[in-house]
Amino acid sequence: MQQSGFSVERSIAFLLGIVLLCWTGAVAPAMAQPLLPLHPIPLATLEMAMSKPLFSFSGKRPTNLGVTDGKLADCPGTPNCVNSQAPDTDVQHKIAPLSYTKSPTEAMTALKGVIQGMKRTQIIREDENYLYVEFTSALMGYVDDVEFLVDPSAKVIHVRSASRLGQSDLGVNRKRIEEIRAKFVQKNV
Incomplete structure (x- = not known):
């Protein structure tokens, strides 16, 4: 304008x-x-x-995302990633999955609603048990790749959130997952 x-x-x-x-x-x-x-x-x-970043440091979309043998990709050695499927001994990357009590379909619907209510998000891929979302930072336009995988036998949704660029994220990925968890819990799923 x-x-x-x-x-x-x-x-x-x-x-x-x-x-x-x-x-x-x-x-x-x-x-x-x-x-x-x-x-x-x-x-x-x-x-x-x-609502648009002033800069755009988006990097290239990773090619290792998605589900392989029922698992999300491991975190790289950098501290800018969290993964609920990381070994318990990997305290730097380990985060709890999202728990739910209703059906997997209801859980994914609630999760998608939480994500759509957040700023600067774009759903890239959505399957019955998998969701891949890009989150873009407000100022610099950094992109984080966030994945969710439903495990119906354990009644949890595994999460992986990783920055595309840099080493440190100042805890942004962990904070984002905890924010999503809090909003997800409020939906009583």
């Missing part, structure tokens, strides 16, 4: 730059007047602009 020759994104970037300059003391707030008049931006437009 264009306004007076400036895009919404450029207007937001300009305002963020002024805020940063004021915050660091590089410019006094009185000097932080825009050179060109700014027009009011509707809230819905701001929300839409902020």
